[in-house]
Amino acid sequence: MKLSLLSILLFSIILSCKGQNIDYSKVFLENPNSVSVVDSSHIFSTSENFELATKLVQYGEKTTRQIAVVTVDSISPYNDIQKYATDLGKYWGVGQNNLDNGLLIVLSKPLRKVAIATGFGTEKVLTDSICKQIIDSVMIPKFKTGDYYEGVNMGVDRLIIIWNTAK
Template sequence: MKLFFKIIILSFLTTSGCKLQQNEKNEINTNAPKAEFTEFDLGESDLSTLKNVVNDYESLFTIEQLEKLTLLIREYEKKTSNQIAIVSIKSIGKYTDFSQFAIDLSNYNGVGQKEKNNGLTIVFSKTLKKIRISTGVGTEQVLTDEICEEVIEKTIIPEFKKGEYYLGIEKGITELMTKWE
């Protein structure tokens, strides 16, 4: 009888020990190194996939400012069907030409309706001190390169020089929207 109890206790300890080891294997190791990516580390391209109409990779805007810009852009799109994207970035990856990067980023993300080609993307970098407005072919018929350059030089850059990135973008977008209608 003692032998019977010893066998039962031994088998109980063996099976509960296996379950304990199995549970330990399923737990996530929190000491494992964490992967950190920039917006350009993923994929074969140096171009990020834009998730919103305002993509602030440099964290220059407050939450309230992001919401205001998003609302302004969404309301304009509902009214006109024209699409606008704003992107602040720290790096252009392997690109050497900021303007080409802005054009490729806009095309890669399909800003604007394909049949109307009515997109506009403002890409800027506080870190690199660069800005570019990229327009679709349909948009460029109204908002020429000259108009976009004028908005950059006379409206956006003066605010950027004061450190007012939100104000520069908001004034620039508003002016472009007025001229685009």
């Protein structure tokens, strides 16, 4: 009897521990396709948005690598901005499928969080450690002075330099 009751209890627990199903179309912004900067938080001026987008598009045309920048007010239902950025990058398809050569920067000013998500191909060069170092030493110091554009712009420049020097 004890074994039977224990079996039923374990079975019930296992059934209740299903993975969280997320409807990404309700969580994430609509896929902008060819847009490289989606400033939904309106952090950047029109000229800053244009300059950053131009830089990212030109880099993509020259190298086939894709970089996108997104600003958001919320990452709900997520708690971890890195997981949010990774899932958003996958959902949007940043980078080329066969190369996984995409990179997505997600910035949330209200949450005071930033993340860099890389495709598997990109991650070989721009490791999590390198991305964290760029966030901590380049981007966040600028964010602390309120210069979000310069923080993102300088972070992108540093990422591009490292990416370009890789073989």
